Amino acid sequence: MHKYWGVIFALTVTFSCKDKNQVEVNNSLVEIAEVKKPIKKHFGFNLDEFNVQLDTVKYGDSFGELMLKNNVDYPKIAKISEDFKDTFDVRKIRVGKPYSILKSKDTTEKAQVFIYENDPINYTVVDLRDSVTAYRSKKKVRYVEREASGEIETSLSEAILDQGIDYNVTNNLSEIYAWTIDFFRLQKGDKFKVIYKEKYINDTVYAGAEPIEAAYFEHNGRPIYAFAYENDSLNNIVDYFDDEANNLRRTFLRAPVQFSRISSRYNLKRRIRYYGYKLRPHKGTDYAAPIGTPILATADGTVIESTRRGGNGKYVKIRHNATYATQYLHMKAQKVKKGEFVRQGDVIGWIGMTGNTGGPHVCYRFWRNGKQVDPLKEDLPQAEPLAEPLRPAYYGHINPIKEQLDCIAYPEKINEEEFLTLNEENVAK
Incomplete structure (x- = not known):
């Protein structure tokens, strides 16, 4: 018992009144290092x-x-x-x-x-x-480059989420290839690779993903590269071009709704049982989606109608040029007014059930020279390719990125036998 008290006495510290920055330890004066309290800051305050x-x-x-x-x-x-x-x-x-x-x-x-x-x-x-x-x-943001890849088993979104990738990357990838790939008809075995940056606040807090910088998509065995590049001929707008400097964008989107399904196609010979099998042509393409889903303008243009009328319900009609116009029926509500100019991809309204409709969808109608036609059978023109004077710099920019894409490996697949073996091992543990 006494030896412990002896230790305590040996370490007894008494403060000296001679100097507030000194203390006396075992009859000797020892300098005290001044410890500054760290300043806690919040948004600079x-x-x-x-x-x-x-x-x-x-x-x-x-x-x-x-x-x-x-x-x-x-x-x-x-x-x-x-x-x-x-x-x-x-x-x-x-x-x-x-x-x-x-x-x-x-x-x-x-x-x-x-x-x-x-x-x-x-x-x-x-x-x-x-x-x-x-x-x-x-806030101060740190950008971290990330590579990712995947193979389609059921859907693009599932393949991306399986890799732990931000869901917004799914949207970005679908937008890049919206004109060249029909995402309603993806095949099992289609593959993709992407390069993009993730944002982190204070080095640790995830703050989302930046737009994709480069991508590779293999659809039905056809490889399609995509590289983000500032196209000076289009007022410094960043577009996506392939490895031959062709613009991946077309003048029209394939569909006015993302990740929807076609519930009824353009059909001039349609007959409906409810109407006694009388001929009732369907001059639109129906995209089914939940009520409230955004409806997108499929191309730049001017709104010439935004109203409600009969079986069409609430709808918007856009004139794109002297040749083409599009119409979007059965909206829950319109977001644009007559006379407004809209850009491709702008939200112009939301999926609803107004007018004659048996379920929530948008009936997308496509007009060429004043006549309604099937948009899925139209050979729509591509946007302008990269201007010739810009191509040497473009190729110099994409060559190392293309090599980086080519070197990204796909996730290894585990067959059923390997999966069962691994599962048994985990259960045993």
């Missing part, structure tokens, strides 16, 4: 200077009410609402979005700074101290 409230926008919350609860007066709230609409529209805060309120450390706990997180990367700061200011900023 020193949190030690504030009382901090971290929360998310809830149903019924408004910017004004949040500020009033935190002792900000009406004139200041009004100034923010009126003077900073372009930077921070107080009407557009959304339920579920995170926000932070940095409050004064006195008894009032008055809000000094309001920080609204628009998305995982972008945020808006409203500084309420002195003269009010508002600005947008971004």
Whole structure:
């Protein structure tokens, strides 16, 4: 017992009154290294200077009410609402979005700074101290290149998810090849490879995937490369070109709905039992999808009708040029108005069941020279290939990327016997 007390006495420390940076240990003065407390920062603010409230926008919350609860007066709230609409529209805060309120450390706990997180990367700061200011900023993001590959067994989305890839990469890949591959008719054994970047906040928090930089898709044994490249002849728009500098984009999308199915094709000889098998031609192509699914403009053009009429229900009609027009029927609601110009891929409405319809779908009608035709049988023109003067630089850019794509291996397949063996081994463990 006594030897333990002896150890304690040997380590007894007494503070010397001679110097606050020295202590006496066993009758000897020892210097104390000054330890600085690390500064905790949040969106560039020193949190030690504030009382901090971290929360998310809830149903019924408004910017004004949040500020009033935190002792900000009406004139200041009004100034923010009126003077900073372009930077921070107080009407557009959304339920579920995170926000932070940095409050004064006195008894009032008055809000000094309001920080609204628009998305995982972008945020808006409203500084309420002195003269009010508002600005947008971004968190520091690290980009990590990723390679991925897969083989189709059932669907593209399943093949991509099996590799642990962000689902948005599925959408991006389908958009790149939307004009060259019919995703309604993918074959078992079709293969793909992609190169893209993933975003990370503070090196650890995943923040999504960037657009695909390069891809390879083998459909029915036909290989199709795709490389993102800025096409100066098209006002600096990034397009995807193959290994021969052909633009993968066509003037029209194959379908107005992503990942849908064709429930009824264009058929001028259609007869329906309900109508006594009388001839009732179907001059559209029906794409079935859940109510609320976005409907996309299949090409650039001007909206010439956005209305509701009879069996068509709510619909939109777009004139693309002197030759082509398209029409989209049975919408739940339209997003565009007559006279608006829309770009290919823009959302123009949502799947519904208005008019004469037995289920949720969009009836897609395609007009050429004023006559309705079958879009799936039209030989639609491709977009312009890369301009000749740009090709040498393009080939120099894609050659190493093409080699990188070619070197990406496909995931190894495990046959049924190997799977059963591995499963038995895991059970035994």
